[in-house]
Amino acid sequence: MRLIISSCVFLLLLHCCHITDIHGQKSDSALTVVEDPEGADGVVSDEEEVTADEDEGVVDVLRPTEEWQTLKPGQAVPAGSHVRLNLQTGQREVRLGEEQLKYWTQEHRETEETRSSFSPEELKRAMKKMKEDLNPESRDSDQQDSVASRFRPLDELKRDMAQLDLQVETxxxxxxxxxxxxxxxxxxxxxxxxxxxxxxxxxxxxxxxxxxxxxxxxxxxxxxxxxxxxxxxxxxxxxxxxxxxxxxxxxxxxxxxxxxxxxxxxxxxxxxxxxxxxxxxxxxxxxxxxxxxxxxxxxxxxxxxxxxxxxxxxxxxxxxxxxxxxxxxxxxxxxxxxxxxxxxxxxxxxxxxxxxxxxxxxxxxxxxxxxxxxxxxxxxxxxxxxxxxxxxxxxxxxxxLDQYRSDGSLHGSLLSLRDQYQEMAQSEMIVGEENGYYAEIAELINALQVKLRR
Missing domain, CATH: 1.25.10.10 (Leucine-rich Repeat Variant)
Structure with a gap:
């Protein structure tokens, strides 16, 4: 019995030493996340412990997309990425978070195509730029400053006009x-x-x-x-x-x-x-x-x-x-x-x-x-x-009306003008003007003739 207990104690000590040795080694598949100096919240899921290694200088950064991608050993991901462990394949996968989509525009992607790696400082500047783009108050303030810089203050204009001895009269x-x-x-x-x-x-x-x-x-x-x-x-x-x-x-x-x-x-x-x-x-x-x-x-x-x-x-x-x-x-x-x-x-x-x-x-x-x-x-x-x-x-x-009816020259003028303007109105209709100017005059003549016949 004592022999069996001694054997178990020995095996347990050997197992603890092995675990300690494993933890003392750096994993080849460690996940590196570039930290945001401004305090941006990086999002990593599935209980994966994340470490930031800034002593390596240049790191291999996986370009994120909207689709899940497999992470290779030693690759880094930008802060804010979503990481999961695929239980079927046993590999880690990553994709962009919603707040990162605006940053990864076509302009950034074209730039990224010519480069496969970034330094930590470059990644920090990029994350800072993304945070500023997501802040509408900062953009509005910049626009107001830009507009204000193009115009002179009213008090300054008044002083200049006073120096020129100009007067604005009402x-x-x-x-x-x-x-x-x-x-x-x-x-x-x-x-x-x-x-x-x-x-x-x-x-x-x-x-x-x-x-x-x-x-x-x-x-x-x-x-x-x-x-x-x-x-x-x-x-x-x-x-x-x-x-x-x-x-x-x-x-x-x-x-x-x-x-x-x-x-x-x-x-x-x-x-x-x-x-x-x-x-x-x-x-x-x-x-x-x-x-x-x-x-x-x-x-x-x-x-x-x-x-x-x-x-x-x-x-x-x-x-x-x-x-x-x-x-x-x-x-x-x-x-x-x-x-x-x-x-x-x-x-x-x-x-x-x-x-x-x-x-x-x-x-x-x-x-x-x-x-x-x-x-x-x-x-x-x-x-x-x-x-x-x-x-x-x-x-x-x-x-x-009574004088109109007894005026023979008026009747003759109306008959002559009616024929003239009806012909001119037909010419207007031929060119697509159904209610043209000449047709309007013809209607006035017809209305007056109707009054004379009553």
Whole structure:
């Protein structure tokens, strides 16, 4: 029995010595992982003890992929790789972790193809770069720094401008300077024309036009209409028309300043064509969507003045502008009357409806002979002139229908124009324009003829 126990003790001691000898040797299949100096978490699975050997200098690094690969003895893997032990083959296998996929781009792979090994320092730099790429805050900060480096601070720009003695003027300051120059006795006609040209550009903005009124500039523009130089008259009318366009506050100021009466006087007297065109523009802008001004226009014989201009104009330019202005006045009053049937409209609309009801436009058109004047524009060879005339005739039909039916020349013109524009509309359809311009004019002619047959 003692002999058996002694034998067992001896065998046990021999086995422990053998194990100690094994642990004292370096395994040929030891797995080396390059450590991240920034503290990145390397992931290695399957309870495999990982050692980092930085004394070897250059190590053989397995290039990771998305698929499992067999590790050869002595090969190293980057930190963050997934390692497992294949129980069927008894070999260790490795593949990339999800966080490494971005680093192993095509650019890195092409570089890796030319090199089979890396030093520990190179691997550390690569891992640091991968960590920075995964940090969005770092990228945003770099982008902001890059954008900021391309622009100078506002305070620095202000200091530079102060050194250059530069001043940034507001629109109000510019207009005040222009008005002072226009009012100066030393200003020449050319300088005043330049002032009016700059003002016309500025007053397209609603606030600038109202500021012009508060500075007394509107009165200066109205006084410019009475100048003996037709160039100043033309430019002043242009500024006035631009200032009152779609600007109710300035429209009211213009009527109160007597601008409407001055404009009508200019239309009634002999003036160059270019002046009358700008004056008509100013009148149309002043009357548009402003029933109070329309009522004053009619009470001061505005339609009579326009009818005389219509008869005197041989070229058709002024005729077209006059007819267009009349069409706008008729259409907006009709539109207000139609929407007035809606019981949900507010009190301001009711007030506008009341104001338009005081504008006796239909009776004035009939009395001043416009039912026979507008058809004369159909004799023009310009398609645009004919279109404007047809639209005005349709708008005036409720007032002028009886005179239309007794006007033989109007019937003859409509028949001739219908054949002409139907043929032209067919030509449009051949080239693929089903709803072309000529077809639209043909529809206007047909609509007017339908009204005449009723």
């Amino acid at each position: 629109d109000v300051q510019i207009m005040r300077r222009l008005l002072d120059q226009f009012n100066s006795s030393n200003s020449t006609t050319e300088q005043k024309l330049n002032v009016l040209l700059e003002l016309e550009y500025l007053v397209h903005q609603v606030d600038n036009a109202q500021s012009l009124c508060s500075m007394g500039g509107l009165q200066l523009v109205v006084e410019g209409l009475n100048s003996s130089d037709f160039r100043l008259q033309e430019s002043s009318a242009f500024v006035l028309g631009s200032a009152v366009s779609s600007n109710p506050a300035v429209q009211v100021k213009a009527v109160e300043s007597g601008a409407l009466q001055t404009l009508l006087t200019m239309l009634a007297t002999t003036q160059p064509l270019r002046v009358k065109k700008k004056v008509l523009f100013a009148v149309a802008s002043l009357l548009r969507n402003f029933p109070h001004a329309q009522r004053h226009f009619l009470s001061r014989g505005g339609l009579q003045v326009l009818s005389e201009m219509f008869r005197e104009d041989g070229g058709g330019v002024l005729r077209t502008r006059i007819v267009t202005m009349l069409y706008d006045m008729i259409s907006e009053k009709e539109l207000i009357s139609q929407t007035g049937l809606d019981p949900m409209l507010d009190a301001s609309h009711e007030e506008r409806l009341r104001q338009y009801s005081k504008v006796p436009l239909s009776g004035e058109l009939l009395e001043k002979g416009w039912c026979s004047l507008v058809p004369q524009l159909l004799e023009s060879t310009e398609h645009d002139y004919r279109e404007k005339a047809l639209r005005a005739l349709l708008a005036m039909a409720p007032v002028c």
